[in-house]
Each structure stands twice: as C-alpha cells, then as structure tokens.
Amino acid sequence: MQATVRIRRFNPEQPANNGKFQEFKLDVPDSTTVLDALIKVREDVDGTLGVRCSCRASICGSCGMRVNGQAKLACKTKIADVSRHGEPITVEPMGNMPVVKDLITDMKVFWDKLRQVEPYLQPEGPAPKGEYIASDESMNHLVGVMNCIMCGACVSDCTVLAVDKNFIAPAALAKAYRFVADPRDSRTSQRLGVLNESGGVWDCVRCMYCVEVCPKGVAPMERIMKMRDLAMEAGYNNTPGARHTESFASSVKSDGLLNETKLAIDSTGIFNIPGQLAQAPVAVRALLRGKLPPLFGHKIKARKQIKRVFEKVEGQE
Amino acid sequence: MFEHDVLIIGAGLAGMRAAVEAVNRGANAAVITKVHPVRSHSNAAQGGINAALTDRGDDWTDHALETVRGSDYLADQDAVEVMCSEAGAALIELEHMGVVFSRDEHGKLGTRRFGGQKAARTFFVGAITGQAILHVLYEQLIKANVRVYEEWFVTSLIVEDGVCRGAVTLDIRTGELHTIRAKAVINCAGGAGRVYEPSTNALICTGDGYALAYRAGAPLMDMEMVQYHPTTLASNGVLISEAARGEGGYLLNSKGDRFMLRYAPEYKELASRDVVSRSEQTEINEGRGIDGTVLLDVRHLGRKVVEEKLGYLQEVAHDFMGIDLAEQPIPVRPGMHYMMGGIKTDINGATSVPGLYAAGEVANVSVHGGNRLGANSLLDTVVFGRRSALAAIEYGKSAGAGSRNEDLLASEKKRIQALLDRPKGLRSASVRRELAETMHSHVAVFRDQQGMERAAAKVKELKSAYGKVAVDDKGKVFNTDLIFALELRNVIDTAEAICASALTRKESRGAHYRVDMKKRDDANWLKHILVRQSAADGDPKIDTAPVTITRWQPVERKY
Numbered sequence: 065m066q067a068t069v070r071i072r073r074f075n076p077e078q079p080a081n082n083g084k085f086q087e088f089k090l091d092v093p094d095s096t097t098v099l100d101a102l103i104k105v106r107e108d109v110d111g112t113l114g115v116r117c118s119c120r121a122s123i124c125g126s127c128g129m130r131v132n133g134q135a136k137l138a139c140k141t142k143i144a145d146v147s148r149h150g151e152p153i154t155v156e157p158m159g160n161m162p163v164v165k166d167l168i169t170d171m172k173v174f175w176d177k178l179r180q181v182e183p184y185l186q187p188e189g190p191a192p193k194g195e196y197i198a199s200d201e202s203m204n205h206l207v208g209v210m211n212c213i214m215c216g217a218c219v220s221d222c223t224v225l226a227v228d229k230n231f232i233a234p235a236a237l238a239k240a241y242r243f244v245a246d247p248r249d250s251r252t253s254q255r256l257g258v259l260n261e262s263g264g265v266w267d268c269v270r271c272m273y274c275v276e277v278c279p280k281g282v283a284p285m286e287r288i289m290k291m292r293d294l295a296m297e298a299g300y301n302n303t304p305g306a307r308h309t310e311s312f313a314s315s316v317k318s319d320g321l322l323n324e325t326k327l328a329i330d331s332t333g334i335f336n337i338p339g340q341l342a343q344a345p346v347a348v349r350a351l352l353r354g355k356l357p358p359l360f361g362h363k364i365k366a367r368k369q370i371k372r373v374f375e376k377v378e379g380q381e
Numbered sequence: 382m383f384e385h386d387v388l389i390i391g392a393g394l395a396g397m398r399a400a401v402e403a404v405n406r407g408a409n410a411a412v413i414t415k416v417h418p419v420r421s422h423s424n425a426a427q428g429g430i431n432a433a434l435t436d437r438g439d440d441w442t443d444h445a446l447e448t449v450r451g452s453d454y455l456a457d458q459d460a461v462e463v464m465c466s467e468a469g470a471a472l473i474e475l476e477h478m479g480v481v482f483s484r485d486e487h488g489k490l491g492t493r494r495f496g497g498q499k500a501a502r503t504f505f506v507g508a509i510t511g512q513a514i515l516h517v518l519y520e521q522l523i524k525a526n527v528r529v530y531e532e533w534f535v536t537s538l539i540v541e542d543g544v545c546r547g548a549v550t551l552d553i554r555t556g557e558l559h560t561i562r563a564k565a566v567i568n569c570a571g572g573a574g575r576v577y578e579p580s581t582n583a584l585i586c587t588g589d590g591y592a593l594a595y596r597a598g599a600p601l602m603d604m605e606m607v608q609y610h611p612t613t614l615a616s617n618g619v620l621i622s623e624a625a626r627g628e629g630g631y632l633l634n635s636k637g638d639r640f641m642l643r644y645a646p647e648y649k650e651l652a653s654r655d656v657v658s659r660s661e662q663t664e665i666n667e668g669r670g671i672d673g674t675v676l677l678d679v680r681h682l683g684r685k686v687v688e689e690k691l692g693y694l695q696e697v698a699h700d701f702m703g704i705d706l707a708e709q710p711i712p713v714r715p716g717m718h719y720m721m722g723g724i725k726t727d728i729n730g731a732t733s734v735p736g737l738y739a740a741g742e743v744a745n746v747s748v749h750g751g752n753r754l755g756a757n758s759l760l761d762t763v764v765f766g767r768r769s770a771l772a773a774i775e776y777g778k779s780a781g782a783g784s785r786n787e788d789l790l791a792s793e794k795k796r797i798q799a800l801l802d803r804p805k806g807l808r809s810a811s812v813r814r815e816l817a818e819t820m821h822s823h824v825a826v827f828r829d830q831q832g833m834e835r836a837a838a839k840v841k842e843l844k845s846a847y848g849k850v851a852v853d854d855k856g857k858v859f860n861t862d863l864i865f866a867l868e869l870r871n872v873i874d875t876a877e878a879i880c881a882s883a884l885t886r887k888e889s890r891g892a893h894y895r896v897d898m899k900k901r902d903d904a905n906w907l908k909h910i911l912v913r914q915s916a917a918d919g920d921p922k923i924d925t926a927p928v929t930i931t932r933w934q935p936v937e938r939k940y
C-alpha cells in the first residue's frame with residue numbers, strides 16, 4: 065500500500081526547517097506500523113531523521129510520539145488504522161516536553177516527576193526470611209500498573225500539565241499508586257499525605273486523555289481517583305483537594321449541577337489570596353478558549369431529587 | 382575526564398543489579414547506557430525466572446542437573462552450582478525489592494513450568510517478568526542515587542599494559558567524546574540479536590559488549606552457540622514466550638498433529654529449546670509446515686488463563702497478527718533469540734583481562750553451555766551481576782593508578798571524524814541487513830561446513846567494506862545515524878567470532894547442529910572454544926579450554 069507520512073522536523077544545529085513538515089511517500093506492506101515507516105525513512109531515505117526506538121513490540125517505551133495529533137506508541141500503531149483511506153498521516157514529537165531533535169523529546173520532566181513520588185518500596189522493619197506473604201489478587205492488581213512502560217504518552221497529552229508545570233502528572237501518579245496499593249509498603253499514609261498537596265491527586269481535571277492515550281491500559285486517571293478516595297479515608301480533609309470534593313458535593317447538592325466557578329474558589333480557600341490569584345492564568349486561558357464556566361451556574365430541574373439522593377446517602381453514613 | 386571506582390556498561394538487569402550492589406557497599410560506581418535504563422532489552426523477557434526454592438520441596442541440584450543436561454554438558458558445572466544454589470536468595474531479594482511476583486493460594490510465590498525441566502520452578506509476573514524486574518531495579522537505582530550516564534555510548538575500552546582502566550564514550554545528546562576512567566569495568570552490554578535477521582531481540586542488541594571485549598583482547602567463548610527460540614512470529618521475529626507452552630500450549634503441524642509427541646515423548650512441547658526448534662524446522666522442511674511455520678495452540682486453556690497469565694502475548698498476537706489467542710492458533714517458527722556464548726569469565730565475573738569484568742547475556746560464565754533453559758537467563762543476570770560487583774570492588778582496592786593519557790580518546794575522535802567526513806558511501810542499514818540475512822541462512826538451526834564457510838567469507842567481505850560506510854547525518858546532536866555506523870562495526874566483529882567458532886566445532890552439540898556431523902563427540906569436543914581478535918592482523922584466533930565437570934558425567938540427552 066501507499067503511505068504518506070508527514071514528519072515535523074527539528075534540528076537545533078540547522079534551524080532553517082524547524083517546525084516544518086516534511087512529506088515522505090512510501091510503498092509498504094499493509095501491516096506496516098508507523099514505526100516501521102519511520103525506520104524505512106531513516107534507513108533508506110534520510111539518515112538524519114531523529115527517532116527513538118528499540119523493541120518494536122510496545123515494551124521498551126521508546127517510541128512515544130504524536131500521530132495525527134494524539135500521543136501514541138509508533139510501534140503499536142498500524143498505518144492502516146490511522147489512515148483508513150490512504151490519507152497522509154502527521155507525526156510529531158510528544159507534547160509537554162522540549163524537543164531535542166525531530167521526534168526525540170527531552171524526557172527529563174517525566175523522570176523528575178517520577179523521582180518526586182519516592183518510587184521504591186518502603187517496607188516496615190527487617191525483611192522476612194522468605195518472601196512477603198501477599199494475595200495473588202493484590203499482586204495481579206499491581207501488575208496492571210506495572211504494565212506502565214514509561215513511554216510518556218499520557219504526560220504528553222495531559223491537559224493540566226500543559227498549564228501547570230507543578231502537576232505531578234499521570235505517569236508518576238500511577239507509579240505512586242503502585243506503592244500506595246502495595247500491601248508490602250509501610251508508608252501508605254505518608255505517601256497519601258504528600259499526594260494530597262498541591263500538584264498531587266486533586267489537580268487532575270479528569271479529562272480522561274491519559275486513559276485514552278495510554279498504550280498499556282494503565283488508566284492513570286482511575287488510579288488518581290482511587291487515591292483521592294484513599295486520601296479522604298486516611299483523614300486528609302482540610303486540604304485544597306478535600307475541600308474541592310466537599311464543595312463539589314455541596315454544589316451538586318444545592319444546584320443539581322456542578323458550579324465550576326464556585327468550586328475553584330472553594331477549593332483554593334476563600335481567604336487564600338495568593339492561591340486565588342494563582343488561579344487567574346487558568347481562568348484567563350480557559351476564557352480565551354471559550355471554556356470559562358458561566359459565573360452563576362445553571363440549576364437543573366431535578367435538583368430536588370438530587371438533594372434527596374444526597375440526604376439519603378448522608379443519612380446512611 | 383570522569384573517574385569512578387567501578388564503571389558498569391549497561392543498565393539491563395545485570396548492569397543495574399551490579400550497580401545497586403556496588404553503591405550499597407559504598408563504592409563510587411556509575412552506570413553508562415546507550416538508552417535510558419528502562420529501555421534496556423531485559424524488559425522484553427516475558428516468561429519468568431528460575432529458582433529452586435527448598436521450602437517448597439524443590440532441590441537446587443535438580444535445577445542444576447537439568448541446566449547441565451540442557452547445556453548438552455558444555456556448561457561448567459562449578460558455575461551452574463553457584464547459579465542454582467544462589468537462585469533462591471536472589472529471587473527472594475528481588476521480591477523484597479518490590480517485584481510483584483504472582484502468588485499461590487497461600488500468598489507465597491507461585492510458579493509455572495518451563496522447558497527442559499520437570500519441576501515447576503519458574504517465577505513470574507504475568508507475561509511481563511523482565512519489565513517488572515527491570516523497573517524495580519531502576520527504582521532501586523533511584524533509591525541508591527546511582528550516577529547514570531544516560532544515552533551515552535561506549536566506543537572502546539581503555540586497556541593499558543594489558544589492564545582495563547576505563548572506556549572512551551560518546552555523549553549521544555551532545556556528540557562529545559569523553560574518557561571515563563575506572564579502577565574496574567563491568568561489561569553488562571547485553572546480547573547480539575542484530576547479527577541475525579530476523580531476531581526476537583531489540584534494535585539496540587548489536588553485540589557491542591562482545592566486540593568491545595574482543596577488540597580489547599579478551600577471549601569470547603562458545604560463540605557458535607546461538608539459540609533459536611521455537612516460537613517467534615514469522616512476520617517480524619517478535620517472540621511468543623515459552624510461557625504459552627509452560628501453561629500447556631500445543632505445537633501443531635499442517636496436519637493438526639502434536640508432532641512433539643514423536644520427537645520428545647516425555648517432555649513434549651517442553652523439551653529443551655534446541656530440540657523443539659529442530660523438530661519444528663524438520664516438520665517445515667519435510668513439507669508439514671504452513672508457509673514456513675507451525676501452529677502454536679493455546680485455545681484449550683480457556684480465555685481466563687490466556688488473558689491473565691499470557692496477557693502480553695495476547696497483546697502481541699493481536700497487534701501484529703490480528704489474532705485472538707483464545708480463539709485461534711498462531712503461526713510461529715524458530716527465530717534467533719539468545720547468545721549462549723560470550724566473554725569468558727570465571728564465577729566472579731572476571732575476564733582474562735585484569736580490571737575487566739562481565740555479566741549478563743554478554744558474559745559466558747558458563748552456565749548455559751550449548752543451550753540455555755528458558756528463564757535461566759534472568760537468573761544468570763542477577764546472580765552474576767551481583768557477584769561481579771563484589772569482585773570488581775575487591776579488585777579495585779589494590780588496582781594501582783593508571784595513566785591519565787588521552788591517546789585513545791584522540792584516536793577515537795579521529796576515527797569518528799573520518800566516518801562523519803566521508804561524503805558518500807555504503808548505508809550501514811543495508812550492510813547490516815546483508816550480513817544478518819547471511820547469518821540466518823547459514824549459521825542457524827541446521828548448519829554445514831559449506832554454509833558456514835560461505836557466511837564467514839561474507840562477514841570478511843563486509844568487514845573490509847566497513848571502511849566505505851558513510852552517514853547522512855553530519856551533526857552532533859543525537860546523531861543516531863552515526864551510532865548505527867558504530868554499532869555496525871560491533872555487529873560485524875561479533876559475526877566474525879561466531880563464524881570462526883562455529884567452523885571450529887566439528888560435532889553437533891546443543892544449538893550447534895551440523896547436518897554433516899550429526900553426532901556429539903565427547904572424546905574430541907567436550908571442550909570450550911575460545912576466540913579472540915589478534916592485535917597483529919585483526920583476524921580471529923582460536924583456542925580451546927576444558928569443561929569443568931563436578932558431579933554430572935556426560936550422558937546422551939533424551940527428552
């Protein structure tokens with residue numbers, strides 16, 4: 065089949081074409097992946113093309129990049145699936161990370177965030193003579209998170225990270241969950257305490273992008289949500305995050321709808337002036353994108369019923 | 382110039398295990414790796430890691446015997462004893478570091494059965510065992526705050542007066558060359574899959590570690606022993622792990638026969654890999670294959686087992702073949718997978734060059750001999766990675782100060798500049814492809830004199846053509862074109878060592894099966910073949926060494 069691949073070029077030593085797309089037309093077998101095509105370009109046409117790759121089998125995590133605007137693993141993406149009628153595909157480096165050369169990004173941000181969550185097991189006391197006893201179920205559950213190959217796709221496309229560099233971001237948070245949920249780890253509560261701070265689990269806006277782009281089914285956002293629950297259960301209440309949830313709940317309860325403006329103010333803390341100011345850029349950016357929620361939230365008709373649901377649930381507790 | 386007590390080349394399982402040991406013992410150790418540590422090829426290991434746990438009624442001497450038998454009696458039995466007796470401790474240590482191994486109903490480590498072994502002693506994490514261990518070792522690296530030269534490429538070893546004292550390296554990001562001096566160097570640079578096409582190995586497995594040692598005068602041992610794995614995808618060589626057969630999968634020919642019942646009535650699909658690969662190839666050659674493949678069938682295991690225990694295999698089958706393993710058998714064939722041969726070391730990782738140690742796939746201790754058992758390689762990496770770190774630290778205490786001259790740096794700069802300056806010439810990708818396809822045709826599952834000679838001649842021809850290789854990219858920043866050209870030289874040198882050794886062994890043993898000499902010949906060839914590159918003329922020089930036999934006398938292998 066004929067494939068047309070448009071690659072965004074970048075070379076710090078020859079900046080003339082930086083940011084421009086270069087088009088390559090290739091004759092390839094139907095089963096060709098985006099990575100196969102890039103390798104073909106590099107081996108047979110233009111050896112200057114910069115791209116990281118190694119395993120070709122979605123296990124080493126080297127080949128994260130944006131294909132038609134969305135972060136993907138090039139070796140896991142068949143050309144036929146992203147170009148159903150032979151239309152050109154665009155290939156660009158991942159987002160949220162500086163570009164080194166062509167499709168190669170500097171992943172320092174990614175690794176630094178990983179370090180931030182103390183990504184190693186911290187058991188209590190001296191190790192037992194044999195293995196730690198743990199249920200197969202608990203270990204299997206963690207395998208789902210250990211599946212992460214650190215490809216960076218989720219970090220590339222994370223909405224919050226794009227506006228808040230302080231956000232620990234999906235991959236490192238998923239990694240944190242791997243320890244929070246490990247029955248062998250002794251620092252669950254301390255970990256949750258740290259993750260409860262600014263930049264942690266409460267800063268995610270639940271856009272789902274990380275879940276959508278993750279090539280390994282790690283579902284970072286779901287892990288983040290789980291840690292919110294665990295943090296609340298562990299008694300971390302008077303923090304931006306917990307206030308956020310409480311405000312969320314009271315907003316839904318009284319208006320039947322989420323009042324996002326109120327939510328932002330509540331969760332930062334109404335007397336936290338610097339915090340309130342820090343919200344401004346987000347609001348301005350959201351406004352520019354036409355995304356700022358209306359100042360006075362709508363109320364929906366069924367709000368009485370919603371209120372009743374709340375009362376019922378609260379009554380049970 | 383940088384300086385350390387111990388410089389570890391490679392951040393796969395062997396390299397990281399060595400680094401964690403060295404740093405935790407207070408040594409000034411650093412790791413250098415051409416890719417980020419978690420990109421190392423150890424991540425591809427799917428099936429598991431072997432250990433005989435005594436508290437489960439297993440016995441390490443059984444594991445050792447099966448390893449020796451699997452090796453076709455070419456393994457050194459003292460080395461096998463070390464590996465198998467230390468396996469339990471090594472495994473538990475990994476668990477304590479945080480590896481999320483599968484459990485049994487009592488919450489203890491659970492097992493699966495692997496090839497060449499009667500007992501189920503393979504411990505695993507779904508079908509991502511290598512990845513799960515690699516990432517945990519990386520966590521330990523972060524915890525111990527180990528210095529990592531990340532995306533740095535070793536171009537050559539510094540050897541002064543016969544003693545290894547560091548390496549010349551290229552920072553890929555900046556294109557600058559640097560000397561890193563060290564009292565001891567541990568070579569953990571991994572395998573050489575790219576010497577063959579196709580291969581289950583990653584694109585970075587270019588035999589750098591073998592070639593670095595070979596050129597430095599350290600002998601490589603049993604390089605003819607190249608493992609073909611029985612179940613690889615015909616399209617691109619990607620592996621379908623032995624776990625599929627370990628969980629109970631069948632191999633079928635075009636007639637739907639479980640042909641392994643004929644070749645290995647007792648072990649069946651779980652006979653040693655050389656045996657299964659030869660059986661498959663025989664079926665294919667005799668017309669009972671399907672387009673050069675046989676079928677791997679796991680349907681009878683049911684969807685739950687396929688998805689829970691073989692999840693990554695399911696992913697690979699789906700991505701590359703559009704096959705749902707729970708519904709449909711998958712076509713597979715033998716494919717190049719692993720190098721049993723490697724840098725000759727003693728049981729502490731010491732090579733013949735003082736100051737140079739080696740561990741992992743690149744080393745040959747020798748625990749795999751003529752054929753490696755599945756799940757013994759991960760074990761090899763952690764056991765001997767650790768031991769080599771201990772030995773290197775000890776050696777470093779008495780290693781005198783080396784010179785501080787930068788001669789090698791200067792000559793490497795010149796060599797690389799010449800490569801960059803060559804305006805036009807051969808493309809390294811096409812030279813590599815030609816070489817690798819030749820190796821696959823002639824030094825593979827079935828071999829004969831004529832074919833091996835043809836391969837050796839081709840390698841020689843391409844070695845002299847190497848001087849005509851040119852690169853498109855003349856820049857400094859992340860010049861992967863240049864890296865490929867440097868790797869190509871390593872691929873060629875490794876192929877040379879393989880061919881020279883293969884032509885020397887005049888018998889069939891383990892993976893080295895000659896259709897013109899089908900019998901194992903213990904009287905003449907129960908010995909190791911050593912090869913080193915002569916400093917004088919650059920040609921391979923052959924030698925032999927005895928095999929260490931402790932308690933298991935060679936007998937005929939039956940599966």
Ligand SMILES: Cc1cc2nc3c(=O)[nH]c(=O)nc-3n(C[C@H](O)[C@H](O)[C@H](O)COP(=O)(O)OP(=O)(O)OC[C@H]3O[C@@H](n4cnc5c(N)ncnc54)[C@H](O)[C@@H]3O)c2cc1C
Pocket residue numbers: 390391392393394395396413414415416418421422423424425426427428429430431510511533534535536569570571572581582583585589590620622718719740741742743755756757758759760762
């Ligand atoms: C698909 C597949 C599945 C496997 N499954 C299993 C299994 O289930 N069980 C089992 O026991 N074994 C298995 N094996 C074998 C096993 O995975 C490997 O033999 C083992 O992981 C090798 O580890 P290593 O540390 O020696 O090398 P690697 O993990 O390959 O690491 C090599 C390191 O060296 C570095 N390096 C190389 N050259 C240079 C250079 N010039 N400069 C700087 N750095 C360099 C690389 O960057 C890398 O960090 C499998 C192998 C494959 C290919």
Ligand code: SF4
Pocket residue numbers: 218221222223224225233234267268269270271272273274275284285288
């Ligand atoms: S769901 Fe949260 S973590 Fe995931 S991409 Fe969106 S904001 Fe980022």
Ligand code: SF4
Pocket residue numbers: 211212213214215216217218219234235238277278279280281282283284
């Ligand atoms: S969570 Fe998924 S997308 Fe994010 S780094 Fe891990 S594997 Fe990649």
Ligand code: FES
Pocket residue numbers: 099116117118119120121122123124125126127128137138139140
């Ligand atoms: S090349 Fe390894 S994940 Fe794509």
